[in-house]
Amino acid sequence: MLDSIRPRKSTIFLYLMIPVAIYAFTVFVPLVTALVFSFFEWKGGPVKTFNGLTNYIALVNDATFWKAFGNNIYLVVACLIGQIGIAFLLVLLVNSKQARFKYIHRTFGFFPSTISAVCIGMIWTMVYHNQYGILNWFLTAIGRADLCQVWLNNTEHIMLIVTIPLIWQFIGYYMVIIFSAIASIDSQIFESAEIDGANAWQTATNITLPLIKNTMLVCITLCIAGNMKAFDNIYTMTKGGPGTSSMVMAMYGYKISFEQSNMGYGSSISVGIFVLSLLVIGGSQWLVKRITRRAEV
Amino acid sequence: MAKKGKLGVRKGISGFFINLVLWVFSLSCVFPLVWMLYSSLKEKRVFNADIIGLPKSPTLYNYIRILSNKDYHLAEAMFNSMRTTFLSIILIVLFSFVVGYILSRVRFKLNRPLYVVFLMGMLIPVHSLLVPIYVVFKSLNINDKWFTLLLPYVSFGLPMGVFLVEGFIKGIPISLEEAASIDGSSFSNTLWRIILPICQPILVTVAIIQVFSCWNEFAFALVLIKTVGLQTVPLALTQFKGQFASDYPKQMASMLLTMAPIVILYFVFNKEIIKGMVAGAVKG
Numbered sequence: 001m002l003d004s005i006r007p008r009k010s011t012i013f014l015y016l017m018i019p020v021a022i023y024a025f026t027v028f029v030p031l032v033t034a035l036v037f038s039f040f041e042w043k044g045g046p047v048k049t050f051n052g053l054t055n056y057i058a059l060v061n062d063a064t065f066w067k068a069f070g071n072n073i074y075l076v077v078a079c080l081i082g083q084i085g086i087a088f089l090l091v092l093l094v095n096s097k098q099a100r101f102k103y104i105h106r107t108f109g110f111f112p113s114t115i116s117a118v119c120i121g122m123i124w125t126m127v128y129h130n131q132y133g134i135l136n137w138f139l140t141a142i143g144r145a146d147l148c149q150v151w152l153n154n155t156e157h158i159m160l161i162v163t164i165p166l167i168w169q170f171i172g173y174y175m176v177i178i179f180s181a182i183a184s185i186d187s188q189i190f191e192s193a194e195i196d197g198a199n200a201w202q203t204a205t206n207i208t209l210p211l212i213k214n215t216m217l218v219c220i221t222l223c224i225a226g227n228m229k230a231f232d233n234i235y236t237m238t239k240g241g242p243g244t245s246s247m248v249m250a251m252y253g254y255k256i257s258f259e260q261s262n263m264g265y266g267s268s269i270s271v272g273i274f275v276l277s278l279l280v281i282g283g284s285q286w287l288v289k290r291i292t293r294r295a296e297v
Numbered sequence: 298m299a300k301k302g303k304l305g306v307r308k309g310i311s312g313f314f315i316n317l318v319l320w321v322f323s324l325s326c327v328f329p330l331v332w333m334l335y336s337s338l339k340e341k342r343v344f345n346a347d348i349i350g351l352p353k354s355p356t357l358y359n360y361i362r363i364l365s366n367k368d369y370h371l372a373e374a375m376f377n378s379m380r381t382t383f384l385s386i387i388l389i390v391l392f393s394f395v396v397g398y399i400l401s402r403v404r405f406k407l408n409r410p411l412y413v414v415f416l417m418g419m420l421i422p423v424h425s426l427l428v429p430i431y432v433v434f435k436s437l438n439i440n441d442k443w444f445t446l447l448l449p450y451v452s453f454g455l456p457m458g459v460f461l462v463e464g465f466i467k468g469i470p471i472s473l474e475e476a477a478s479i480d481g482s483s484f485s486n487t488l489w490r491i492i493l494p495i496c497q498p499i500l501v502t503v504a505i506i507q508v509f510s511c512w513n514e515f516a517f518a519l520v521l522i523k524t525v526g527l528q529t530v531p532l533a534l535t536q537f538k539g540q541f542a543s544d545y546p547k548q549m550a551s552m553l554l555t556m557a558p559i560v561i562l563y564f565v566f567n568k569e570i571i572k573g574m575v576a577g578a579v580k581g
Contacts, residue, residue, distance in 0.1 A: 006403070006404070007403065007484035009405065011484055012403060012405055014394070015395050015396075015399060016396065016399060016411070018392075019392035019396050019455065020396070020411070020414075021393065022392075022448060022451060022452060023414075023415075023418065023451075023455055024414075024451045025448070025452075026426075026448045027418055027421060027426065027450075027453075028430030028433070029433055030426050030430045030433045031421075031426065031429060032434070033429050033432055033433050034425075034426075034429035034501075036426065036533050037429075037432065043454035090318075091323060091448060093318055094319060096312075096315055098308065098311065098312030098315050098316065099312075099315055099316060099319060100316055101316075101319075104323065105319050105320075105322070105323040106469055106571065107564070107567045107571075108323035108324070108326045108327050109322060109326050110567070110571055110574075111326050111327055111330075111563065112326050113574075114509050114559060114563050114570070115513070115516075115555075115556060115559070116512070116513030116515065116530070116531050116534075117513065117515060117531075117536050118513075118515050118531040118535060119531075119534065119552050119555075119556060122534065122548060122552060123329045123333070123552075124537055125538070126545055126548070126549075127329075129545075131345075132344070132345060132348050132543075132545055133347065133348075134332075137348055137349060137519060152441055168325070168326075171322070172323075172326060173574070173578075176571050176574070176575055177575050177578055177579060180575050180579075181579075182461070194310070215579060218338065218578065218579055222578060225422070228422060228424075229422055229423065229424035231424060231427075231515075231516045232531070234517040234540070235515070235516075235519070235535070236535060242479065249424075250424040250425075250427060250516065252514075253425075253427060254427060254428070254519075254520070257428040257431070258431075258520070262430070263432060266428045267428060267429065267432070268429070268469045269428070270425045270426070270428045270429055271425070273422060273424065273425040274421070274422055274425035277422035277424075277425065278420065278422065281420070281422075283313050292424055
């Protein structure tokens with residue numbers, strides 16, 4: 001056929017060689033390496049001894065690892081409700097006729113999601129600080145000094161405390177995505193709903209939500225994938241502490257591999273993270289699709 | 298008439314609350330920035346006495362200390378981040394364009410397998426590569442070099458870029474390339490002279506998304522970079538956090554300095570940036 005669309009094989013090869021080589025080297029070679037080393041006892045030195053499934057047996061019985069996995073799930077659920085839920089409500093408010101300065105809310109709201117998680121973590125460490133934190137300052141100002149505490153040492157509520165910055169950071173992000181999805185809906189649909197006497201809540205749940213179903217699915221996927229890999233925030237704020245109470249999987253893998261330089265076990269944790277994340281992401285998508293399909297029937 | 302008036306009042310009250318909620322939310326989003334801006338102009342002693350008040354005698358002392366003291370190497374970290382981000386963006390845009398075009402237009406045996414390989418890149422939980430990448434890079438002695446971070450950043454940015462370009466090119470009529478071919482244009486000539494200019498909007502979108510993710514990336518920099526002189530900004534900041542544990546104005550000043558390029562970029566181009574990020578999220 002035409003030369004421009006059917007170039008010689010050598011041409012395609014030359015164009016694809018470098019990007020594909022870099023990509024395969026950085027993504028697939030480490031995956032295979034991790035799989036191999038996960039069957040070895042290896043403390044980071046030159047000695048590696050094959051020990052079969054020992055690492056995996058240890059992993060399955062490792063309470064800290066499962067606690068970290070549970071904390072990842074906590075993050076996912078809290079952020080699904082906090083980020084996407086609040087974002088959806090705020091979009092409804094922004095879209096109401098009485099709302100003013102929509103453009104400013106969009107620009108300001110989106111801003112935190114462009115800042116690095118390290119900065120966000122540092123800012124919130126300041127907010128939570130015992131002596132110089134805004135939170136304790138505020139509690140004192142409203143006369144509830146009795147509630148003041150060293151927030152990041154609160155073992156009982158630490159997950160909630162580290163999740164709030166994460167939720168806050170990305171509300172605006174999901175708000176903008178949902179906002180643009182709603183903006184693409186034909187406004188006549190809303191007008192006829194208003195004429196039919198639907199109130200704001202009915203319009204939101206019966207008209208808006210079904211029409212932006214696909215965008216919501218994207219948001220849910222992004223949110224789950226994003227929180228399964230939580231690391232930066234946790235590292236900056238608590239490093240998984242106090243104790244292991246805010247440990248997440250990536251943080252645990254890092255600690256085992258680099259602080260205890262237990263590379264063999266670290267590799268099997270990596271494989272564990274890989275499998276569990278895929279299961280959670282894939283499983284949740286399957287579940288959401290099933291639910292939405294049933295709702296349609 | 299009375300009824301209408303009542304309704305008007307109700308509308309006014311609900312309008313007030315709607316706007317109140319929106320303002321509380323959006324001001325909370327920029328409050329830290331404002332708070333840090335004026336607090337970084339206080340000395341530590343002044344800040345510790347009053348964390349919320351405006352500085353009575355603003356001083357640039359913190360900034361001068363941070364930038365003049367060689368031990369803090371903040372300028373160096375910013376240079377490293379800029380170089381890594383810049384080179385990553387160039388490579389991601391270039392590779393995404395070439396791979397995306399070939400995958401969407403050229404038919405060859407490995408087209409579909411390759412497509413699946415890049416699709417997998419979007420699904421693979423990258424944080425599970427944190428330890429393995431260190432192991433591989435270390436054994437080949439390519440960790441802790443100035444170019445080290447380019448490899449993961451380019452590889453992780455590539456799948457989304459490829460799919461954005463691929464989807465965009467599907468929307469261009471193929472008759473364009475056929476016409477070029479009839480006029481005697483070679484494959485490479487068509488690719489760079491005709492297709493590249495048309496793809497400019499989507500390539501800008503790819504670049505925008507990646508600027509933020511490269512500049513802000515932390516986990517892989519933490520694992521792969523040990524030399525202080527090669528640290529990127531997020532890495533240098535975590536060290537500052539340790540060094541200035543109780544000196545908040547200095548922490549704030551260092552954060553503001555390193556955030557400055559991104560913040561300025563954002564508030565100047567926020568319309569384009571928001572549009573690009575949304576397009577990337579929804580289509581990618």
